[in-house]
Amino acid sequence: MSEQTMLKVERLTKTYGGAGGRSLTVLKEVSFELGAGATLAIVGPSGSGKTTLLGLCAGLDRPSSGGVALAGESIGGMSEDARARVRNDHVGFVFQNFQLVPTLTALENVLVPVELRGQGGPEAEEEARGLLTRVGLQERFDHYPIQLSGGEQQRVALARAFMNRPKILFCDEPTGNLDDDTAAAMVELIFGLNRERGTTLVLVTHNLELARRCERILRLKGGAVVSDELRLAAHETH
């Protein structure tokens, strides 16, 4: 684990206001730190607060209390647009349902993060092609999501996630919608790219086998951390 802290979560709590004035606390006082290049799996039963925690860590939502620092920047008090900039600078995403923009080709989807910064151009395009080739989609540059299989769509999403050279990659059930073989190939890609680029990885999963490939496993139940397991040899076991 690197010495530099990439993600620091302090006493993170998220409460939703419910109907009739009743509120619901979905995340209670969660704290942890993650160094650069580290891998973390968040596991737990449905409704345990995994996705909420991922969303808060990635700056997709504001915590009710507590704080999150991403790549050294405290994002808790930032406006949504400022958090968007942080995401664009440091974060990559892989979603369970791929979330490709349906009207963009595979290549264009991959280019979005850099184009958002106004850095699209021949070089960026070359890099996007390289990434797509890296995930095995060299024949699919100009295909639209609807023309791709689920596994192919998830590989495009992975290429897009690495396009802005993120310091941290968040994956939400990255293999949840894939068959076993495709899922296995996808996992190899995620960890392979993670290793190659030294990216910090945070993934939410139900799949314990996938979780065990991470150095650290955070178990949630009822919004609280019930165990924080450090698996130093995780990389070497595979």
Added chain:
Amino acid sequence: MSFILKMAWRDSRASRRRLVLFSFSVVLGIAALVAIGSLGTNLERAIDGQAKELLGADLIVTGRQPPSADAQRYLGALGGKMAREISFSSMAVFPGAPGQTRLVNVRGLEGEFPFFGEFVTDPPTAVAQLRAGGEVAVVEETLLRQYNTKVGEMVKLGETQYRVVGALQKIPGESSAISATVAPRVFVPRATLEAAGLAAKNVLMRYRTMLELPPAHAPEAVEADMRRQFRAERMGYDTVAERKRELGRALENIQGFLTLVGFIALFLGAIGIASAIHVYVQQKITTVAVLRCLGASAWQGFAVYLVQGLALGVLGAILGAALGLAVQFSLPPFLKDVLPINVEFFIAWPAVIGGMVAGLVICLLFTMLPLLAVRRVSPLVALRSAYAEAAPATDPWRIAIGVFIVVAVFGFSIWQTARLRDGVGFALALIVGFLVLAGLARLVSAGARRLSSRRSGRWSPGRLPYVVRQGVANLHRPNNRTVLLLVSLGLGTFLMLTLFLTRTTLLGEIALTSGKDRPNLLFFDIQDDQLDGLTKLSAAKGSPVLVHAPIVTMRIASVRGRKVEDLLRTAAVDSEGPRSDGDPRRDGRIAGWTLRREYRSTYRGRLEGSEKVVQGEFTGRVVPGTAVVPISVEQGLFNEMGLNLGDEIEWDVQGVPIRTRVTSVRTVEWRRLEPNFFVLFPEGVIEAAPKFHVAAVRATTTEASAALQRAVVDAYPSITAIDLALVMQTVDGIFSKVAFVIQFMALFTVVTGVIVLAGAVMTGRFQRIRETVLLRTLGASRRQLLQIQMVEYAILGVLASVVGGGLAVIANGLLAQFVFRISPSASPVVLLVGVVSVCAVTLVTGLLANRGIATHPPLEVLRQET
């Protein structure tokens, strides 16, 4: 910026056809604004360019008597060119159409009028022949065609036969369409009128002196000088500047009205766009959320779709401008006869750009309303599709845009009508119509929900067939089209039916005057010695005289002891003409026209059915020699003169002064084709004065009417007749020409409604396609799917058309009461045809736009992202 443009372009890929369809919603509205604006500029330019041709002379002096010797000397001394004309109504007989007679406007012309512009005849040599003199006539072209008379044939006016030397096509300053239908013109040399024996017996003569002034004399200065010197002669003056002002004002009114009709189309289209964008944005929320996850700011996400909205607005504006120009260039043939000037049609770019900008701004405002929601899309939606952030109750931007739209509607209406009352009335009608329809839509949605609810009592859903339940449920479920369709179709129906109903109200009012026992033929210019003969002749022809009235011409000499000349000189007189808006008083001032005019009054011992005393007491008879005679004054005149009961008026009855006192005020139904009067004298005072008579008869058939007119003209050539059928035909003719233009513009609104409907259905199609596929997967037949759609669109069509029709009936009632001041008549046939047509259009458009939805391969749909 480049990301926004690139993303907007790429994101539109799957929806370009839809976006183009959305843009069509505003095309017709913009086209209407562009066409009317550009045409308006053409007319303005034409009026400026042909100012002198509007009148044909620098100055025209008009009077009921020939100018006095002094006035003639004055006119002669001005040193310019002069032409004179006597005009009056008379009956013409056409040998080419045996036995046919027609009321015409005879013009006895002397001199080389017009001095500016062209006197257009076919053949062109006719003008020279007319000026050369002799028994020759230039006759209204339409009249020659109607009576199958050719150049070289004869026409009989009074006792004289005139040889037709040419067909009149155009003379400066007069609209041929209106002149030709009301009283077709027949020009003859002035000198021949004495011989024809027409001028001598005719009372209602008009004398015009037309002048081309030397540069040293400005027309306005001459007018002012003559008004001062010859006040007693009570002459009217017409200058180019005055004519230009009047025409400009009239055209501005028409242009303003048409622009408002076009504006409704734009408004409707903009509502359509707003609704379509709303649905479009709903479908783009996940994309926006993903972009936000990848680092797009709220502004960038919003801007991507704003660019698309702007692009469709620009496309709509360009297409609208092109269509508007096409309309502008296709209208001239229809307008040629209505306009008194030659209009050169050209593209008025400022007007075109103005229309485009107005359209674009309205389009953008309405697009922004739903687009503002994009700013609030949370990136969390990418993680959880069901995530819904608690939206703040109020979005200040939304409120600001809403207020801006309302202000824009009021501002535009007031600007175009140029009158606060009319502008506010129009905007209120539009907004009330919108709110009523939107409220109804909410009620329908709530009702549909209740009807479909498992808990509803007597109307338990189980009692309705499945397809009906589904169709009704479509009216309230998420993303339903109920509000949009009811508002767009309802407003379209409302506008179109209001126009149709107003037409039937106006025509119905005239038809009412020809009710079973009402007179439908009016004879006037009957001399004392002709009355008995005419009465007998009418009776013999089976059309007895129903009403007859003696007419004595007179002028006002003084009011409340002050001489008319003094009053006219002071500020106590308002020089404007009669007020049409019913303004009862002019701050205590007397309307100038009431003092200058010649009154044709009658005497009677009783009131007619068309009259009602509203103030004072009517006196029907006085003993001869009464010093101050009690008279009854019509209410409108009473107000215009600022009179009070008991005021004294002295009359100059053809040289004899008669003192009178206003002892009663009457309302008069002027619209009845009966002799009606401003001033009613009692019996026993003016019987001995020189007079003529009018008589009203009822002819049972058109043939009987024609036979009687023929017989009367043969026996008494100087008597003239007005046939109600002809009046109706004339009114209908004029209305048709104007109505054509109005309805053409209204059609824009209706077609916009259909486009909005098609757009809404197409948008709904993308939403419904999954549900339909699901139903198909679960075993629904194509027939069932079709029936579900039919139930939904039939309910919407019926409600929109019935409510639109109801609003039209109310609007027609209000227009009739406050604008036309007549009783409204709502033709059930017009209403029924309107309602049924709208239902049919809704159903057909709905089914056409949804065609193929039931045959879509389920797999393809289930894989589709959008």
